[in-house]
Amino acid sequence: MKLLEWRVRRVPVGKISLILGILAFVLFATWKIWALTGYWSLEPAFDSIRNFFLNLRDKFGGPGELPMGLYNTIIITLKLLGILVVLLLIGAYSTLMERKILAFMQDRLGPTRVGPRGILQPIADGLKLLQKECIVPLGADRNFHYLAPVICFIPALMGAVLIPFGKGLIPVDLNVGILYFFALGAFGELGIFLAAWGSNNKYSAIAGFRAVAQLVSYEIPMAFCIMSIVLLSGSLKIGDIINAQIEGATAYGGLGFPIWFIVPQFLGFLIFFLSAVAETNRTPFDLAEAESELVSGFHTEYTGLRWAFFFLAEYVNIFIGASIITAMYLGGYAGPELPFLGITLSSVVWFCLKVFLIFFIIVWLRGTLPRLRVDQLMMLCWKRLIPIAMANFLLTGIFVFANTVRLTPQLWPVHLENSAYTSIAAIVFILIAMFGLAWFFAKDLLKPIKERDA
């Protein structure tokens, strides 16, 4: 009787509905990806899996031919699982990389005990976290406490479909491209808020305040930078943005000459980089999880695997942010072909190198800079980054207009010979004018905060 009671009481309705929801979501994503990519590019894998089922039918009997949609679902689910495993490994090994880099900067060795030179440390950490008990505080809101790590973690994985790993290796080149990456940030905010509210703890609540205010504010300069990039490349697709940097033009626009967007958009690059660091809650912007003030903020009350989910989400988000920066400003997978590797593999190598560079700079910031105060953080965003980003956006518009004039000789005020020299001269002139204007707009803003606002 007691056993029965226990069972009746312990039906995990929340968990079941959550699992069903995630399942439905995965199915929807597979269908959408299939609808976007089309199954003709997947034909070989499709055939092999169909043959597998037909063989099963021949040997053991059974339904044999399954509906086409099911085959595609299986194939895309397998692909997604592959990406999932890669991302989890990246997330886990980013922690090791960060610890090693920090150790190098602080003249230490870092983890050395597990495996040769500490290489297996993340796996040991993962196993340790798996064994730990998930404690839910008495006064906590159980549903929110349970949901928050999931809501933080899922968008981090969803961002993976956008990452341009190499030439022709973008999992899904979405039509809305970069906006999708942007929309995922919204769920991150929601997850942090739920964690903060669900913990029923004043430190977590303060962290929730800070995180939401910070994320909402830093989205604005980011949006302006993205709009500038879209103006330059003429497309929202990640693939088109990279192509605009490699080939100079796409179907919808482009500059007419190949250049990495970090050159005409240097201010944009700086602002986007800072905002991305702030969006991923990293030092010096890690006010939401400040260990020394807030006892690690919104995940104070989390233990074991749920805590690990927050951290995995953070590191995967850093990776995605670094990839987006690479794709938008550093030419993505662009780079000379390396010997013995072929085009595709060398593009993957270039992409990984650039992402690692960005990751290294982010860790470098953590190793060297102290944390900002809340008011400094807000002032940096609203009084510095947003005006500079808006000025940058305006200048980009002027730049694109001038470039269009350059490309159409009918619009020229003076008739000149259309040669490479005039072209280069015009480009140099436009770039210098742009930097000059940017300096004119920004020089006041780049002064130390005290001087200007006193």
Added chain:
Amino acid sequence: MNNLDLTPYVPWIWFSFFGLFTLVMALGVVFHRKIVYNAVFLALSLVGTGALYITLNADFLGIVQILLYVGGIIVLILFSILLTRGEERGVEYVNRNKQSFWAFSLIMGLSLWIGTQFWKVQWPDANRNLAANHWERYSEIATIKTLPQILNRTVPVEAIGDGLMKPYLLIFELASIVLLVAMVGVVIYMKPEKERGADA
């Protein structure tokens, strides 16, 4: 077995699924008694609406829906809940005014009226054809090999840009002016009483 192929109807299935999801979450908004839960249900309901747009191949609209409503408005609602602490934990508020009958009948009447209007509207040709003989279209499509292309008819972003900048420019700008006025109003409203008097 080929007769059982549901592939052409997958979009319709997803549409009904997300429609149901949105409605259930909307019911959660109305009937749950904790204000934070209401806000989260609202967020899920809006995500469901975004997913509806995506099933209808309006990807841009769906993403913008999620970006604006979940990222902006819901976060603001949650923020205001956090700031005001309008409720103590564990206290449930029950609406005790006796308006449910009138509210219900008004809503039903309104939705009936809107429904009849929808029924009467002459929709554009492409949509009408799709709705009228989608069976033939999709059964024909399922046999030939253009299904990906048919399903891939997303509304291009350029079309939206053209629409906003060419025929609907005036409406677009008017909407932004309304937003600006609202923002200025809020700024003035939030000033302390004295400063407001001094400015005016």
